[in-house]
Amino acid sequence: DAGITQSPRHKVTETGTPVTLRCHQTENHRYMYWYRQDPGHGLRLIHYSYGVKDTDKGEVSDGYSVSRSKTEDFLLTLESATSSQTSVYFCAISEQTLYGYTFGSGTRLTVV
Amino acid sequence: GEDVEQSLFLSVREGDSSVINCTYTDSSSTYLYWYKQEPGAGLQLLTYIFSNMDMKQDQRLTVLLNKKDKHLSLRIADTQTGDSAIYFCAESGNTGTASKLTFGTGTRLQVTL
Numbered sequence: 001d002a003g004i005t006q007s008p009r010h011k012v013t014e015t016g017t018p019v020t021l022r023c024h025q026t027e028n029h030r031y032m033y034w035y036r037q038d039p040g041h042g043l044r045l046i047h048y049s050y051g052v053k054d055t056d057k058g059e060v061s062d063g064y065s066v067s068r069s070k071t072e073d074f075l076l077t078l079e080s081a082t083s084s085q086t087s088v089y090f091c092a093i094s095e096q097t098l099y100g101y102t103f104g105s106g107t108r109l110t111v112v
Numbered sequence: 113g114e115d116v117e118q119s120l121f122l123s124v125r126e127g128d129s130s131v132i133n134c135t136y137t138d139s140s141s142t143y144l145y146w147y148k149q150e151p152g153a154g155l156q157l158l159t160y161i162f163s164n165m166d167m168k169q170d171q172r173l174t175v176l177l178n179k180k181d182k183h184l185s186l187r188i189a190d191t192q193t194g195d196s197a198i199y200f201c202a203e204s205g206n207t208g209t210a211s212k213l214t215f216g217t218g219t220r221l222q223v224t225l
Binding site for chain 1: 118143154156157160200212213214215216217
């Protein structure tokens with residue numbers, strides 16, 4: 001499998017707590033993405049990165065922040081978790097548009 | 113913004129052909145993709161088509177693109193139980209400094225015996 005791992009795989013957290021999800025790649029790809037997957041909505045882009053320290057917002061970025069201090073790591077932080085952020089979060093990497101994305105296995109986050 | 117739509121569910125019998133349809137709104141899309149998601153897993157790229165192509169065939173998979181109607185379809189020949197999964201259509205938009213894919217809601221394919 002391509003070298004992309006997400007951690008943790010599962011997490012349960014309480015409303016109002018900060019949560020950080022990690023995406024790690026060994027492919028040296030330039031682009032990294034965070035999506036969330038919800039029934040009836042497919043995948044929606046939260047944030048993406050086009051290089052170290054270069055990030056931008058996606059369509060559902062409110063309540064989320066990201067950081068990319070190294071090529072291989074892209075962190076997603078929920079600043080103060082809410083129940084509406086209960087979802088499955090996927091990280092993806094890409095080098096060229098032609099080849100699409102390679103996805104991680106996902107993190108299932110439950111906010112109680 | 114860009115929008116990609118798919119029907120939610122399709123049921124076919126083993127051995128029949130499956131056709132999964134997708135419509136998109138961004139006429140500047142350069143690439144269109146089909147991804148497969150098995151339970152508990154991430155998405156796997158199945159195939160892609162460049163916007164100046166009408167058709168692409170890859171073993172049991174045939175992709176048809178009608179650019180005028182902004183309609184994309186995925187045909188799976190001789191559908192097997194292992195093809196049961198959620199299939200996502202995605203479009204690239206006009207590729208600029210970063211490729212950002214817009215995904216449809218996914219079509220759940222159920223293969224019955």
